[in-house]
Amino acid sequence: MDASTLASVAKRALEIDPVNVYPIVSSGAASFYTESAEATTGQVIVNDGDTSAALMSALTKLQTRSVVLLPHPDYYAQPGQEITFNASASYSPGSTLVKYDWDYNGDGTFDEATTNPIAKHTYSEVAEGLMQVRVTDANGAASNASAFVHIGTGPDAGRPAAPTNVTAVPASSADGVSTVQVSWESSDPAVYRWGLTVDGIPAGMVEGASDTVSITDVHRETDVEIGVVGFTKDGLIGMASTVILPTEGRYAFTGFTQPVDPLPTVNAVAAGRAVPIKFGLGADFGLGILSAGSPSSVRAGCDTTAVLDEVESSVTAGSSSLTYSVGNGIYTYVWKTDKTWAGTCRMFQLTLDNGSLHEAKFNFGTQVHRESPGSERVQGFLVPAHEMGYEEANLAITHNRWRRLVPLVAVAVTDFNVCARA
Helix, strand or coil, X not given: CCCCCHHHHHHHHHHHCCCCCCCEECCCCHHHHHHHHHHCCCCCEECCCCHHHHHHHHHHHXXXXXXXXXXXXXXXXXXXCEEEEECCCCECCCCCEEEEEEECXXXXXXXXXXXXXXXXXXXXXXXXXXXXXXXXXXXXXXXXXXXXXXXXXXXXXXXXXXXXXXXXXXXXXECCEEEEEEEEECCCCCCCEEEEEECCEEEEEEECCCCEEEEEEEECCCCEEEEEEEECCCCCECCCEEEEECCCCCCCCCCEECCCCCCCCEEECXXXXXXXXXXXXXXXXXXXXXXXXXXXXXXXXXXXXXXXXXXXXXXXXCCCEEEEECCCCEEEEEEECCHHHCCCEEEEEEEECCXXXXXXXXXXXXXXXXECCCCCEEXXXXXXXXXXXXXXXXXXXXXXXXXXXXXXXXXXXXXXXXEECC
């Protein structure tokens, strides 16, 4: 036996759900449990020796009782400010609702009875407590609902502020599923942990000192909402910030078009020239289509077995820029290459803001020409000997006459292959 009083039991019952107590006892003990049942909007069930029947009676009353609904679990107001409590969403499974009893301070004493599901009340002083409404149907079956009342404090009191500058960038993607790097900024000392959500569903938590995290297995058939929210050590939830990660299928990427050839072809171009990179997305999405830091290029190995294709046109190098042509639906990014890239190969990387990556390879190597008997010269590229080490470079050329236009340290010419070493 503990020291709980009827009042403390009734208060705790309101705080939990509320809980309705339905004691199943003998007729001789029924009077001892009547108060606790009534204080929690329950009912004593008398067991006359048929325990199964008594249990079924209790279950039937629970299943057929009224369902009481309030729109908010918490109500906030200042002293003197009127609060409206609305239980109009409540219903009875097998009857009609006829009465609403209102207990504005949760002390078990009902302050007002109405036939209207809406009541208004004004609290005169700062307070933290509970209210409840008890609903009775035409059959006399009753049920209740409760809510917390906060007078003099706002809903955000003590709660962490929303983080700022939330970003979600796909780190990798495959078959419409991405690993997403989420970052945010906050200096709120109240944050004990950060919660991450994906489309409103909790995805995990990290320590309060964190400001970045990776979320794996993010499916992107549609736009995805990534949320970040702070929690205090006491469990208070702060204001959330969200960012939309566009669906990976948002763009119908048509591939790179002339003058650039897609992989596996390697595009040959003189270092320092500006290359017009052209592509389509299926529609005009504006110019804000690129991920931060995109496009970019990285040094790549020169695969000497790859098919080379000279870039058919280039422009005078200036500043890189992105434009869109309404006439043909083509985006053009003028890529300014660097003269210092001469003698190397690079991978051009175009990353759209949905995380999809599109690449084209370029060779800025040493120039040679091949001649086929009785035909015009066709331009190709050789990788300098210092790039190759001592390897055979099969250029996949079908003609057998070569003329070297720039000096290499050593060149041996065969029908289809060129060997070079420093």
